[in-house]
Amino acid sequence: xxxxxxxxxxxxxxxxxxxxxxxxxxxxxxxxxxxxxxxxxxxxxxxxxxxxxxxxxxxxxxxxxxxxxxxxxxxxxxxxxxxxxxxxxxxxxxxxxxxxxxxxxxxxxxxxxxxxxxxxxxxxxxxxxxxxxxxxxxxxxxxxxxxxxxxxxxxxxxxxxxxxxxxxxxxxxxxxxxxxxxxxxxxxxxxxxxxxxxxxxxxxxxxxxxxxxxxxxxxxxxxxxxxxxxxxxxxxxxxxxxxxxxxxxxxxxxxxxxxxxxxxxxxxxxxxxxxxxxxxxxxxxxxxxxxxxxxxxxxxxxxxxxxxxxxxxxxxxxxxxxxxxxxxxxxxxxxxxxxxxxxxxxxxxxxxxxxxxxxxxxxxxxxxxxxxxxxxxxxxxxxxxxxxxxxxxxxxxxxxxxxxxxxxxxxxxxxxxxxxxxxxxxxxxxxxxxxxxxxxxxxxxxxxxxxxxxxxxxxxxxxxxxxxxxxxxxxxxxxxxxxxxxxxxxxxxxxxxxxxxxxxxxxxxxxxxxxxxxxxxxxxxxxxxxxxxxxxxxxxxxxxxxxxxxxxxxxxxxxxxxxxxxxxxxxxxxxxxxxxxxxxxxxxxxxxxxxxxxxxxxxxxxxxxxxxxxxxxxxxxxxxxxxxxxxxxxxxxxxxxxxxxxxx
Amino acid sequence: xxxxxxxxxxxxxxxxxxxxxxxxxxxxxxxxxxxxxxxxxxxxxxxxxxxxxxxxxxxxxxxxxxxxxxxxxxxxxxxxxxxxxxxxxxxxxxxxxxxxxxxxxxxxxxxxxxxxxxxxxxxxxxxxxxxxxxxxxxxxxxxxxxxxxxxxxxxxxxxxxxxxxxxxxxxxxxxxxxxxxxxxxxxxxxxxxxxxxxxxxxxxxxxxxxxxxxxxxxxxxxxxxxxxxxxxxxxxxxxxxxxxxxxxxxxxxxxxxxxxxxxxxxxxxxxxxxxxxxxxxxxxxxxxxxxxxxxxxxxxxxxxxxxxx
Numbered sequence: 001x002x003x004x005x006x007x008x009x010x011x012x013x014x015x016x017x018x019x020x021x022x023x024x025x026x027x028x029x030x031x032x033x034x035x036x037x038x039x040x041x042x043x044x045x046x047x048x049x050x051x052x053x054x055x056x057x058x059x060x061x062x063x064x065x066x067x068x069x070x071x072x073x074x075x076x077x078x079x080x081x082x083x084x085x086x087x088x089x090x091x092x093x094x095x096x097x098x099x100x101x102x103x104x105x106x107x108x109x110x111x112x113x114x115x116x117x118x119x120x121x122x123x124x125x126x127x128x129x130x131x132x133x134x135x136x137x138x139x140x141x142x143x144x145x146x147x148x149x150x151x152x153x154x155x156x157x158x159x160x161x162x163x164x165x166x167x168x169x170x171x172x173x174x175x176x177x178x179x180x181x182x183x184x185x186x187x188x189x190x191x192x193x194x195x196x197x198x199x200x201x202x203x204x205x206x207x208x209x210x211x212x213x214x215x216x217x218x219x220x221x222x223x224x225x226x227x228x229x230x231x232x233x234x235x236x237x238x239x240x241x242x243x244x245x246x247x248x249x250x251x252x253x254x255x256x257x258x259x260x261x262x263x264x265x266x267x268x269x270x271x272x273x274x275x276x277x278x279x280x281x282x283x284x285x286x287x288x289x290x291x292x293x294x295x296x297x298x299x300x301x302x303x304x305x306x307x308x309x310x311x312x313x314x315x316x317x318x319x320x321x322x323x324x325x326x327x328x329x330x331x332x333x334x335x336x337x338x339x340x341x342x343x344x345x346x347x348x349x350x351x352x353x354x355x356x357x358x359x360x361x362x363x364x365x366x367x368x369x370x371x372x373x374x375x376x377x378x379x380x381x382x383x384x385x386x387x388x389x390x391x392x393x394x395x396x397x398x399x400x401x402x403x404x405x406x407x408x409x410x411x412x413x414x415x416x417x418x419x420x421x422x423x424x425x426x427x428x429x430x431x432x433x434x435x436x437x438x439x440x441x442x443x444x445x446x447x448x449x450x451x452x453x454x455x456x457x458x459x460x461x462x463x464x465x466x467x468x469x470x471x472x473x474x475x476x477x478x479x480x481x482x483x484x485x486x487x488x489x490x491x492x493x494x495x496x497x498x499x500x501x502x503x504x505x506x507x508x509x510x511x512x513x514x515x516x517x518x519x520x521x522x523x524x525x526x527x528x529x530x531x532x533x534x535x536x537x538x539x540x541x542x543x544x545x546x547x548x549x550x551x552x553x554x555x556x557x558x559x560x561x562x563x564x565x566x567x568x569x570x571x572x573x574x575x576x577x578x579x580x581x582x583x584x585x586x587x588x589x590x591x592x593x594x595x596x597x598x599x600x601x602x603x604x605x606x607x608x609x610x611x612x613x614x615x616x617x618x619x620x621x622x623x624x625x626x627x628x629x630x631x632x633x634x635x636x637x638x639x640x641x642x643x644x645x646x647x648x
Numbered sequence: 649x650x651x652x653x654x655x656x657x658x659x660x661x662x663x664x665x666x667x668x669x670x671x672x673x674x675x676x677x678x679x680x681x682x683x684x685x686x687x688x689x690x691x692x693x694x695x696x697x698x699x700x701x702x703x704x705x706x707x708x709x710x711x712x713x714x715x716x717x718x719x720x721x722x723x724x725x726x727x728x729x730x731x732x733x734x735x736x737x738x739x740x741x742x743x744x745x746x747x748x749x750x751x752x753x754x755x756x757x758x759x760x761x762x763x764x765x766x767x768x769x770x771x772x773x774x775x776x777x778x779x780x781x782x783x784x785x786x787x788x789x790x791x792x793x794x795x796x797x798x799x800x801x802x803x804x805x806x807x808x809x810x811x812x813x814x815x816x817x818x819x820x821x822x823x824x825x826x827x828x829x830x831x832x833x834x835x836x837x838x839x840x841x842x843x844x845x846x847x848x849x850x851x852x853x854x855x856x857x858x859x860x861x862x863x864x865x866x867x868x869x870x871x872x873x874x875x876x877x878x879x880x881x882x883x884x885x886x887x888x889x890x891x892x893x894x895x896x897x898x899x900x901x902x903x904x905x906x907x908x909x910x911x912x913x914x915x916x917x918x919x920x921x922x923x924x925x926x927x928x929x930x931x932x933x934x935x936x937x938x939x940x941x942x943x944x945x946x947x948x949x950x951x952x953x954x955x956x957x
Contacts, residue, residue: 367773369715380717380767389760390753402752406809409800415956418800422949425796426789428756432763433785440770440781446713506747513731513745513753520727521720528708528723528873543711544869545774557770557778565786569938 001054004071004123007040011086012116015109029108030090033115037087040119044076044083048486055125067187070125074257077333077490078122078243078250081340084472085242086115088465089235092348095461096355097233107147107233114140114239121247127176127186134172134247138165141244144236145228157227160602164224168214172251175207189258196259196266205266208255209273216248217300218307219277223602226284229296230360234351237292241299241347242340249306249336256314256329257494264318270311275423278304280600282430283570286437286563287597290360291350294438295343298386301427302339305398306332308420312404315417317495324408329491331400334483338385338393338476345469346382349375352458352466353442357451362441362559364452369443371455376443378466383435385473388428391514392477398424433566441559448553478514481507560595567597575604655904659742662908667733670912671883672696674890674919675853681923696883700876708872713773721768722870722877725761729884732757736891737812739898739911746812751799754811755792758844758889761881762788769866780865783934787850787862790941791840797948798833798840802896804955805829815895832951834893839944841889843937845882848926850937860934890918 014032018025047053056069071079090111097104117136124130142165146158180186182195182204195201210221217225225245229237252270256262281301288294313328315321352375353368354360369376385392402424408417447453457463476483484507548555567576574597581591598604623634676693683690692698710718735750737743766784769777802814805826843850846863855861867878894914901907932940 367713369717369771373715376715384763387759387763388756389763390756395753395756399749399752403749403809406749406751406800406803410803410807410809415804418797418952421796421800422793425755425792428759429785429789429792432759433789436763436766436770436781436785440767440778444715444717444767444771445773445778506749509745509747510753513734516734517727517731517757520730521723524723524726524877525719528719528877530873540712541709543713543772543774544709545772546776546868548774553773555775556773557775557782562778562782562785565782566789569786 001043001056001069001071003039003043003046004054004069004119005056007036007043007083008116008119010036010039011083011112011119014090014112014115015105016112018105018108025105026094026108029112030087030094033090033112034087036115036119037083040083041080043071044079045486047071047073047076048489050485050489067125068129069120069123071123072493073489074250074253074493075123077337077486078246079119081246081337081344082115082118082122082243084469085239085340085344086111086118088344088348088468089239092238092351092462092465093233093235095459096235096351103147107144107236110140110143111236111239114144114244118243118247122250125188127180127188130188131169131173131176135169137244137247138162138169141165141228141236141240144240145232147233147236148231151231153227154231157224157231161224161228164214164221168211171207171211171214175204175211178204178207188254190260191258193260196261197263205255208251209269212248212251212255213273214248215251216245216303217277218248218273218303219280219300220601222277222281222300223599223606225300226293226296226599227602229299229347230290230292234292234347234354237295237351238344238347241296242344245299245303246336246340249303249310249332252310253333253494256310256317260495262314262318264315267311267314267318270307270314271417271420274304274307274309274311275419276304277301277307278423278427279430280573282427282434283566283574284597284599286430286434286570287567287574287576289362289559289596291353291362291365291438291442292347292360294362294434295346295350298346298431298434299339299343301431302335302343302386305401305424305427306335306339308332308424309335309397309401309404312401312408312417312420313494315408316404321408324404325494326491327400327404327407329494330487331397331404333490334400334487335394335397337483338397338473341469341472341476342382342385342392342394345378345466345473346386348462348466348469349379349382352462353379353455355458355462356455357449359449359451362438364449365442366448366452366553366556367444367446368452368455371453372443372457374463375458375466378463378470379443380439381470381473383439385477387432387435389432390477391510391517393473393475393480394477396477396480396510398428430566433563437559437562441557441562445556446553448556448558478518479511481511564595567595573600575600656742659904660744662741663733663738663744666738666887666911667730667884670915671887672700672880673883674886674915675883677916677919678847678923678926681920682927685924685927696879700880703871703876703879704873706872708870708874711772711869714771714869717764718768718771718870719874721765721771722867722874722881724764726877726881726884728757728761728764729881729888733884733888735811736888737815737895738891738908739895739914740816740900740907741904741911743812743816746810748809751803751809751811751814755795755799758885759788759792761885765866768870772869774869776859776865777868779859780862783862784866787843787937787941790938790945791843794836794840794941794944794948797945797952798837801829801833801948801952801955804952815892817896826955829951829954830896832947832954834896836944836946836948836951837892839940839947841893842922842925843941843944844889845886847922849929849931850940852931855931860931886919887915890915894918 010032014029017028054071058068097107117133117140121133124133142162145161148154214221278301281297281304285294285297309328309332313325316325385394388394388398405417405420409415576595576597579594583591676696680690680693732754734745735754766781769781803809806814806817851862870878898910898914
């Protein structure tokens, strides 16, 4: 426990020395965060290696229940990505968020506070502590999102986030109150059998799903996620997308752990939400030109994949198919870790691009692979992993979920999980399209603007965290057996006795195939490259392009045109907006074409609804005269009305 | 000991032959059939071997726009296909590798090849190649579910999650109630096969108008050895995906070498069928292609539904 507490204190205090130091405050903060990460990851690995579960009990302080903090296997599993991303983000932020952007000290202080809240949250075993940490996390993230509050877009994003997160907290307070009523204690722990199927259990479950779902960004209630991730500084976006939204998943995982007998429809609901989030998340991502918004929609997609895994696991738990439960839960938990690694990597690499070009718009980039080779390689690694392509880590977790879906379907009990298979296949193909678009438009081809042509490689301090995350992606992808036993311990906490690795004895085979693939690729590349040197070649040749030598950079395929076929194909869900000028007459005026995909729920439903609502409420201004006697009259009338009502 | 070793070695040699030497023959066969159907004599059947030998000696030209990604496309595609070919059974011969869930690895290795090809097309900065890349990813988004519905149906029918038992279950033809679903699966996969290998009616490998191409337009700028890899990779893909179609139809024969011959015969027959299809149909307009692919998705989805009753 002392290691864990040390980690908590170091993270919480990491920004404080920087307040008083004239120089090097950022390096000190990053150093403290690294120390915190080492301590915390050490504690977590101890638990995941089968060590004793440390816990903190304060009988005198904790009201009505003794346990305050318990670092069990699930907490340890979630703690690792939190600390890894916080440390990487802190080092990245040293050069990324310098004085030019404003408030660097404030950002470091709150970043440390947010990390501490996350560390506290994963191990919280007491309702009040959980809610306090939850709220601290929400407020910390709000401050970080609103860092650049001189931009109206950022202020809007921050407010939307604040409103959504508090709506979620409200639901959670209600749900926890209901739970405490049943359990009779503020301790978080196992619930009695039969509770889940009762009416009260259903209400609690739905409240929890809204509260945790809002945080996780599940599709119909994801509204805060894209604007907030786009507006926040990139290392904060990495932390938010990598671990903050996973706290919603942590909540759901805890809920699954507490309930011994979940009804079948819980699993079906998870699968439905997962399918919708996954497919629509990636479909909306396809329509985006803003690099960070695109990544944010991909977070929704990956939350969908995690929910699909949890749903399969829940179905396995309800129907007593322990192999299915193990595969579903293992896939979901591994995807939680994997997604934080590759999405953190993508946000950091994307941040370097934004830093170098001064824009988030993909259409204004191009050809960056030449100027920023290392950032380009990092972004490619992240794209490769997020598409679930072998031999990187995204494949391993999606593979578990696929296997679970196949297993559920092959058994006679649940044939409809074929929908999960089709959804995963579609998500995979669309994600591939989207990242081919993002990577291709930003890094390949020729620069589309002078700013992109003048881009420079990120400093080493920003490349190093990316290298760490990319290395972790490759490690888990090529040698998946290294995490097998830790994963088993984590899913054992979900009431699932069967270890997943017993179903996956062939994980080492994946390593062999991955290495074969790498060796083959190396050999072929050597052979193909050797052909180049056989005779002297003119050094500078343009792209042949069917004879259109010296084609303009503007003639390249853009991100919008690349995705146009798919976006048009899915227009029944995306409703893309196209602004197109009519070209008329023999000497037409210069015409513009523009298309974008606004968010379905926020921009098409909630925004108009709230606008209409506020217009309707404006009618009440008539009663607001501003004169005291009139208000006193209202009081009198109300009292009279109440009196009459009581008498009658 | 030696009695077990000799067939295993022979099997290995057979696999090496099918994967490394045979593929360039298949496009040659298809071209020959098309030429005969059109009343021409056509290029020699071995033409692709000559082309590959020539390209291997030629120097490659790299545009100044390109980076290492340009080379990663052909290299990665061939490497991924070679690894995928380790997983697929060739007829009823003994498999090399089979484990639970290798189906998914197989499908994702094909995806990896596509991802790298698309990126290497975008690396040239050419609008034509961007167009081809956009079409490739859009159409494959529909081909993927068709492939997976087929896998799902086979998994349900055979109770296995590995390619080898799925494809080598000859009993499906003899068990009457399974032959209907199998026909639907093969119809769906046939469409996937034509689309993934860029054959008519989805794409025309011989067209001369870049605006209408899909796969060929993505590799316009490759030359020399990278182009040789692309051509070999395309022919290997014909064999690897062709095995999906051929395997379930082959009868189980008593001797190993007979099974090998049967597989070769099946692949040859497939090439003839593709040649006949290409000679008798025109390619679709680009906006009709999605409908054709959706038909493939529906066929394999129906196969799955039939297996539920």
